[in-house]
Amino acid sequence: MAKKLIDKSIPRFLLVGVGNTLLSMVLMFLLEGLGYWPSTAIAYVAGAVMSFFLNRHFTFQSEETLLRSAVKFAVCYVVAYALAQPIAGWVLGRTALSPLWQERLTKLGGMALYTALNYFGQRFFAFKR
Secondary structure (H helix, E strand, O other), X not given: OHHHHOOOHHHHHHHHHHHHHHHHXXXXXXXXXXXXXXHHHHHHHHHHHHHHHHHHHHHOOOOOOHXXXXXXXXXXXXXXXXXXXXXXXXXXXXXXXOHHHHHHHHHHHHHHHHHHHHHHHHHHHHOOO
């Protein structure tokens, strides 16, 4: 079972994520003259589009139709984003940490959970073979 969950797609997925982050960061700074919200929105959309195409072809070699996989990809992003912080916060809210450290660890845990949820959602739903 573990071999089915862990394969060569994990490093590829993480590499695409690093590329997504770098592209988004560069665009945010290049477009900062537009203001915070326009520059970050454009940067995040560009990063998501890049991630979609790279994960579809490079990471998961999906043959799903473009529209169908795009809709499923969007669902994965929304679900992962919606669940990551509340779950991490719920888990860490039961600790004896100070509120500041609970918030910090919730952010870190939320990022890790978001990445994991996105990976499994994209691998087994959006881009399944």
